[in-house]
Amino acid sequence: MSDVRLDVSRQPGPRWVLPKGLRRVPEGLDELATEHLILNMGPQHPSTHGVLHVLLELDGEEVQAAEASVGYLHRGIEKLAESRKYHQVGTLLDRADYLAGLHTETAFALAVERLAGIEVPRKADWIRSLTMELCRLASHVVWAGTFGMDAGAMAPFLYIMRDREALLDILEAITGGRMMFNYVRPGGVFADLPAGVDTKIRAFLDVFDTYLEETDALLGGNEIFQARIKNVGVISRDTAMAFGLAGGTMRASGIDFDVRRDMPYAAYTELDFDVPVASGGDCWDRYVVRMEEMRQSVRMIRQLVDGMPEGDFTAKVPKVLRPPAGEMYAAVESPRGELGIHLVSDGGPTPYRMRLRSPAYYNLAITDEAIAGSLIADAVVIIGSLDIVLGEIDR
Amino acid sequence: MALDKLTGENSMVFIRAEQLLDLARKNSLFYLSFGIACCAIEGLMSAGGPRFDYDRFGIFHRGSPRQCDVMIVAGTVNKKMAPVVKRLYDQMPEPKWVIAMGACACTGGPFREYPNVIMGVDQVIPVDIFVPGCPPRPESMQYAFMQLQDKIAARTQERIDAR
Amino acid sequence: MPASAHETLLRDAAVVHTSETELLGTVVRLDCVNVRPALGALAAGGFDQLVDMFATDTGEAIELTYHLRAFSGFETLFVKCTVEYDGELVSVWDIYPAALFPEREAAELLGMSLTGHPNPKRLLTVEGTEPLLRKSVAIRGAQEVQFS
Numbered sequence: 001m002s003d004v005r006l007d008v009s010r011q012p013g014p015r016w017v018l019p020k021g022l023r024r025v026p027e028g029l030d031e032l033a034t035e036h037l038i039l040n041m042g043p044q045h046p047s048t049h050g051v052l053h054v055l056l057e058l059d060g061e062e063v064q065a066a067e068a069s070v071g072y073l074h075r076g077i078e079k080l081a082e083s084r085k086y087h088q089v090g091t092l093l094d095r096a097d098y099l100a101g102l103h104t105e106t107a108f109a110l111a112v113e114r115l116a117g118i119e120v121p122r123k124a125d126w127i128r129s130l131t132m133e134l135c136r137l138a139s140h141v142v143w144a145g146t147f148g149m150d151a152g153a154m155a156p157f158l159y160i161m162r163d164r165e166a167l168l169d170i171l172e173a174i175t176g177g178r179m180m181f182n183y184v185r186p187g188g189v190f191a192d193l194p195a196g197v198d199t200k201i202r203a204f205l206d207v208f209d210t211y212l213e214e215t216d217a218l219l220g221g222n223e224i225f226q227a228r229i230k231n232v233g234v235i236s237r238d239t240a241m242a243f244g245l246a247g248g249t250m251r252a253s254g255i256d257f258d259v260r261r262d263m264p265y266a267a268y269t270e271l272d273f274d275v276p277v278a279s280g281g282d283c284w285d286r287y288v289v290r291m292e293e294m295r296q297s298v299r300m301i302r303q304l305v306d307g308m309p310e311g312d313f314t315a316k317v318p319k320v321l322r323p324p325a326g327e328m329y330a331a332v333e334s335p336r337g338e339l340g341i342h343l344v345s346d347g348g349p350t351p352y353r354m355r356l357r358s359p360a361y362y363n364l365a366i367t368d369e370a371i372a373g374s375l376i377a378d379a380v381v382i383i384g385s386l387d388i389v390l391g392e393i394d395r
Numbered sequence: 396m397a398l399d400k401l402t403g404e405n406s407m408v409f410i411r412a413e414q415l416l417d418l419a420r421k422n423s424l425f426y427l428s429f430g431i432a433c434c435a436i437e438g439l440m441s442a443g444g445p446r447f448d449y450d451r452f453g454i455f456h457r458g459s460p461r462q463c464d465v466m467i468v469a470g471t472v473n474k475k476m477a478p479v480v481k482r483l484y485d486q487m488p489e490p491k492w493v494i495a496m497g498a499c500a501c502t503g504g505p506f507r508e509y510p511n512v513i514m515g516v517d518q519v520i521p522v523d524i525f526v527p528g529c530p531p532r533p534e535s536m537q538y539a540f541m542q543l544q545d546k547i548a549a550r551t552q553e554r555i556d557a558r
Numbered sequence: 559m560p561a562s563a564h565e566t567l568l569r570d571a572a573v574v575h576t577s578e579t580e581l582l583g584t585v586v587r588l589d590c591v592n593v594r595p596a597l598g599a600l601a602a603g604g605f606d607q608l609v610d611m612f613a614t615d616t617g618e619a620i621e622l623t624y625h626l627r628a629f630s631g632f633e634t635l636f637v638k639c640t641v642e643y644d645g646e647l648v649s650v651w652d653i654y655p656a657a658l659f660p661e662r663e664a665a666e667l668l669g670m671s672l673t674g675h676p677n678p679k680r681l682l683t684v685e686g687t688e689p690l691l692r693k694s695v696a697i698r699g700a701q702e703v704q705f706s
Contacts, residue, residue: 043476043479044427044429044460044479044483045458046428046456046458050430050431050432050435051430051431051432051470051476051479067677070681070682071475071680071681071682071683071684072431072473072475072476072479073431073432073470073471073473073476074473074475074511074682074683075432075471075473075506075509075511075512076506076508076509076510076511076512076690076697077506078691079509079690079691079697080505080506080508080509080697083508083697091505092505095432095433095505098432098433098436099436114581115581142436142440158444158445161440161441161444161445161446162444162445162446164441164444165441165444165445165446178437178441178532179433179436179437179530180433180529180530241606241607241629242606242654242655242656243655243656244607244608244609244654244656255629257629262632263632326580326581326582327580327581327582328581328582329582329583329625329634329636338609340609340610342610342612342623342625344614352614353614353615355610355612355614357609357610357612357625361659361660362656362659364659365655365656365658365659390432391432391433394682474683474684474687475682475683475684503703507698507703508697508698508703509690509697509698510687510688510690510695510697510698511683511687511690514703
């Protein structure tokens with residue numbers, strides 16, 4: 001066993017190389033007839049990130065085919081939105097992508113504002129961007145912790161929970177809620193920033209820089225973690241484009257697109273940030289891209305806090321909004337990718353049809369392509385690297 | 396060592412079997428890592444995290460239902476999910492308890508008007524503690540576990556009286 | 559990509575369509591039989607990303623919407639066609655594999671039959687569920703959801 005080499009380079013081919021003697025198959029075993037086993041991974045599984053059910057067809061440990069079966073959380077957000085007033089839809093959308101509620105609310109608010117021609121004050125745009133970037137950090141740390149747990153690293157999860165609690169304290173001071181914010185409304189935001197929150201944010205960011213490097217060292221600097229995720233689950237650029245992937249998953253495959261930069265909204269036209277893109281398309285690249293996104297978010301939050309303008313936090317909108325009949329699509333960059341709301345209005349007080357274009361929905365369709373041919377342990381890691389939230393997949 | 400000072404040397408402790416077993420059960424409640432929806436992030440992940448800390452109660456998560464005492468139903472149960480919840484409940488060995496966490500598991504929550512949603516998990520499995528909230532704060536979940544511990548302790552007296 | 563690139567592509571493919579610019583963007587309306595040739599021409603001509611595909615119940619029929627984007631230049635296009643209730647949804651998965659999941663969902667939630675799809679099973683609900691997203695299917699009323 002001392003001859004086993006761990007190959008962490010990027011070369012294609014087998015990652016584990018056993019000495020020739022150990023690969024010898026005992027007499028008669030190569031004529032053994034074997035069957036493929038269909039194994040249910042989920043819906044209850046410590047690492048399916050929600051109620052995801054993946055059917056794996058296995059030949060020993062190797063996955064021949066995988067099929068994702070969803071719908072265990074289908075709660076009818078799109079149908080129920082048709083019977084809620086426009087101000088009430090935000091409560092439903094918070095619960096769609098529950099790790100990035102503010103992004104979903106903002107997408108809806110943007111769609112309503114563009115349809116109804118409501119002009120949002122500059123300060124509201126800046127507050128929206130600030131809270132969205134804080135929410136992005138909160139979501140990415142959860143992803144980092146659960147991704148580490150998928151690969152077997154139990155400790156970083158508790159470290160990131162400490163960081164997440166600090167972030168949720170700030171978000172609770174601003175919005176009033178830890179997870180279901182109900183803060184971004186059509187026309188602006190619900191309430192102004194409380195006094196003293198900028199000191200809190202700056203103090204947090206100073207500490208968070210070191211915490212982020214610590215998490216990166218614990219996970220990314222760990223040789224075992226690297227061996228688990230390098231060259232695993234490679235998604236090529238063409239596959240990523242064809243399947244309509246979104247977010248960090250797409251950028252790790254070499255597609256340079258970010259809604260904040262290319263179809264800007266809120267305060268992103270005035271902010272200075274980079275969009276990390278990698279070209280390998282494996283789980284390591286997705287990890288690196290999301291870590292870098294967190295650093296860019298910290299950079300953006302500093303600019304937002306330093307440059308927060310004065311003004312109104314919301315425009316004057318009627319109590320019962322009646323946008324004119326028509327359709328509108330608005331997209332934001334949620335932690336998982338391009339999250340879009342396609343709103344169809346008939347002029348009444350409730351939406352006629354609201355379609356939530358969720359990035360995780362399209363990311364999940366890659367499961368069969370990405371998992372087939374890898375081992376079961378790799379399947380877990382690949383699903384973890386896609387960063388899915390079942391709430392927005394099933395809606 | 397501190398306990399020895401309390402009882403003195405060569406002393407014996409008498410306790411009824413029911414009390415001993417229920418004391419052991421309520422101080423080491425293992426819950427199934429079964430997060431259906433948003434409540435899982437608050438009640439399973441945050442409440443077990445460093446700030447709110449389940450481990451000081453003896454509460455810990457296990458992956459397999461065969462090793463669990465408590466099932467926290469954290470999220471909306473719909474028609475596709477209900478047979479799964481029932482099967483997992485059946486797989487848990489006795490004695491077992493269920494905590495219905497959040498408005499969705501108690502009565503269907505904000506989604507109760509949708510025909511695909513089951514209005515409360517108590518239509519599928521028997522529930523011991525209902526925790527309101529959307530989502531309940533992690534402190535609420537810890538209070539729920541404390542209530543469950545009281546419920547187990549109250550049951551001890553019933554078992555003793557039944558003998 | 560010039561603004562009327564989609565016009566050229568569709569005219570070259572000899573697809574009958576109407577194109578308008580609305581508040582939403584550029585909307586192309588055509589018959590369902592022309593969806594596959596139209597999308598094939600658009601995909602080959604630079605609209606390489608299917609952003610979203612969904613269906614709406616308009617009260618008289620079901621309207622399918624394909625939201626396409628040309629990645630270089632970020633041109634967007636909405637292609638719409640109408641299917642009658644319980645009609646046929648022809649899959650375009652070989653042109654845009656991103657349509658695999660949304661087509662199953664649209665066929666299931668609005669009651670259409672899915673053809674040309676490698677896996678035409680239900681996606682979100684169990685067998686026997688009615689098409690929940692149709693306007694004719696009502697959500698539970700106030701009496702039913704009361705806590706008794």
